[in-house]
Amino acid sequence: MSDTPDPVVARNPSEKVASFDHHSRGALDRVQHFLHRYPTMVPVIVLVLSVLAFGLISPNFFSAFNLSLILQQVAVVGTLAAAQSLVILTAGIDLSVGAVMVMVSVIMGKLSVDFGIPVPIAILIGLAVGGATGALNGALVTRLKLPPFITTLGTWNIFLALNYYLSNRETIRSQTLDAEAPLLKFFGERFNLGGAVLTYGVLLMILVFAVLWYALNHTAWGRRVYAVGDDPEAAALAGIQTKRVLMSVYIVSGAICALAAWSSIGRVGSVSPTSFFEANLESITAVVIGGISLFGGRGSILGPLIGALIVGVFNSGLRLAGVDVLWQLFATGWLIIVAVAIDQWIRKISS
Amino acid sequence: MTQPLLYARNLVKRYGRVTALDHADFDLYPGEILAVIGDNGAGKSSLIKAISGAVQPDEGEIRLDGQPVSFASPLEARKAGIETVYQTLALSPALSISDNMFMGREIRRGGIMGKWFGMLDKPSMDAFSRQKLSELGLMTIQNINQPVETLSGGQRQGVAVARAAAFGSRVIILDEPTAALGVKESRRVLDLILDVRSRGIPIVLISHNMPHVFEVADRIHIHRLGRRLCVINPKEHTMSDAVAYMTGARVPEGIAA
Numbered sequence: 001m002s003d004t005p006d007p008v009v010a011r012n013p014s015e016k017v018a019s020f021d022h023h024s025r026g027a028l029d030r031v032q033h034f035l036h037r038y039p040t041m042v043p044v045i046v047l048v049l050s051v052l053a054f055g056l057i058s059p060n061f062f063s064a065f066n067l068s069l070i071l072q073q074v075a076v077v078g079t080l081a082a083a084q085s086l087v088i089l090t091a092g093i094d095l096s097v098g099a100v101m102v103m104v105s106v107i108m109g110k111l112s113v114d115f116g117i118p119v120p121i122a123i124l125i126g127l128a129v130g131g132a133t134g135a136l137n138g139a140l141v142t143r144l145k146l147p148p149f150i151t152t153l154g155t156w157n158i159f160l161a162l163n164y165y166l167s168n169r170e171t172i173r174s175q176t177l178d179a180e181a182p183l184l185k186f187f188g189e190r191f192n193l194g195g196a197v198l199t200y201g202v203l204l205m206i207l208v209f210a211v212l213w214y215a216l217n218h219t220a221w222g223r224r225v226y227a228v229g230d231d232p233e234a235a236a237l238a239g240i241q242t243k244r245v246l247m248s249v250y251i252v253s254g255a256i257c258a259l260a261a262w263s264s265i266g267r268v269g270s271v272s273p274t275s276f277f278e279a280n281l282e283s284i285t286a287v288v289i290g291g292i293s294l295f296g297g298r299g300s301i302l303g304p305l306i307g308a309l310i311v312g313v314f315n316s317g318l319r320l321a322g323v324d325v326l327w328q329l330f331a332t333g334w335l336i337i338v339a340v341a342i343d344q345w346i347r348k349i350s351s
Numbered sequence: 352m353t354q355p356l357l358y359a360r361n362l363v364k365r366y367g368r369v370t371a372l373d374h375a376d377f378d379l380y381p382g383e384i385l386a387v388i389g390d391n392g393a394g395k396s397s398l399i400k401a402i403s404g405a406v407q408p409d410e411g412e413i414r415l416d417g418q419p420v421s422f423a424s425p426l427e428a429r430k431a432g433i434e435t436v437y438q439t440l441a442l443s444p445a446l447s448i449s450d451n452m453f454m455g456r457e458i459r460r461g462g463i464m465g466k467w468f469g470m471l472d473k474p475s476m477d478a479f480s481r482q483k484l485s486e487l488g489l490m491t492i493q494n495i496n497q498p499v500e501t502l503s504g505g506q507r508q509g510v511a512v513a514r515a516a517a518f519g520s521r522v523i524i525l526d527e528p529t530a531a532l533g534v535k536e537s538r539r540v541l542d543l544i545l546d547v548r549s550r551g552i553p554i555v556l557i558s559h560n561m562p563h564v565f566e567v568a569d570r571i572h573i574h575r576l577g578r579r580l581c582v583i584n585p586k587e588h589t590m591s592d593a594v595a596y597m598t599g600a601r602v603p604e605g606i607a608a
Contacts, residue, residue, distance in 0.1 A: 036498075219469040220457035223450050230443040237441035239426050239455035297445045349500070 134254020
């Protein structure tokens, strides 16, 4: 020890055992500890670097128009990623988020247009259906003890089938919505913010992340979500009702999918049962790139927001640079692999 | 002698055809360290689980401070003031020391933020955790928001014991607290156990480590074949006596074979 001797240590040498060794760490070790402490720094650095790189390559990239366009493009998948994050924090995974979103958008559209139900009530019913789909997933995971991957693989197909049944595979056209249910397109409406054109869907995404950030970091519920994801047996022995926590996570996640559904109607402009086919995997991509561990209990909820933005920046930047679309997929693939590799490395600290 | 704080008679627990507890008795007196030893499969852990609410005995009675109790879950035992430190410690490695101390019994802020938005009172929780760790001589842990996984094995044990000591108002049960630790760290945990006793809280110590048991225990409960064989005073018996009783190689005086 190089610092002044601790009086307690001096009096009782065995106290030394309880001290924390701050020394003899290499540079790489220090990076590892830093990232362990602030796991969101990885996506933040990647985002900053990619914005700078694409800004240098294509001068149009930095325009307010382009940057706000990226935000608009990631709004729906970003909101969905918030729902996905909650489930992944509990060491689960939800393959059904995209199907729930599309199905709920169909329900909201059908009820308002075909059944003449007042739009606000149709929206509330849609939110309730979203929560109910989460409750179904949650009940299968907690009561029947099925693995979340298999549970949601099953319900993904079920919700997709219900979506085709309810919609008759027909799209509700934009003009019909304008005439009969303009409120459904609310989140697609634009407003001007200092030269940047944003949609209310972007605000919704940011709001959802802000609320979840507060709930996860500053309420007992949030701490319990992390504890259950980290080590469910330890959490149960420490007196947490783990099933109740898991159930609440799936229900909240389902309700957020329903909010994303409302937002998606605004983004697409119509209600289409075949839209957002890849939203499931895109939401998982954003969460993983955002530094939330697939093994649960680790990572910040703000990571997936940044993860979604990184994907948006790569897609926009590569397109502006005139690169073939296939290289966007190629780049996203590598981002995922690198993100998971970094997560594994950070987690090694505990052993 | 004073009345036992925790008292059990004729506890029976069967798992199918296996009888884990066969009319077992148990007494814990105020302010003492009672070690529970026994061979593997003797039923020590069933006994401890019955007392800590993790299993419900088929027969028998348990009294806490003279009042009959029956715990349907560890949570109920905890509410009655019986805290258990499990061998696995039941800590969440990625969460902070403070989060772990208050897991399941967080403190909320006063006013609207606490009542309507469930906001946690982190400053109070941190201060309380720091105070409890200092009381047990673990003050060298500087940062109360440090994740538990960055602590050493002994420090983690210290956090788990501090948590039990902070909330266990009546009884603390420690299951193999030194099993996974090195010599120095074991030393520290034993000191911690003595510290907790000096604050008046009785401790039930389950351990395989005879030197540790003989060093700290006031009385030793020897469990054999699902029941209490005898209780010995560590000052009047040797370790080899205890092992002989435990394994059935010898029968203690005054006990019918």
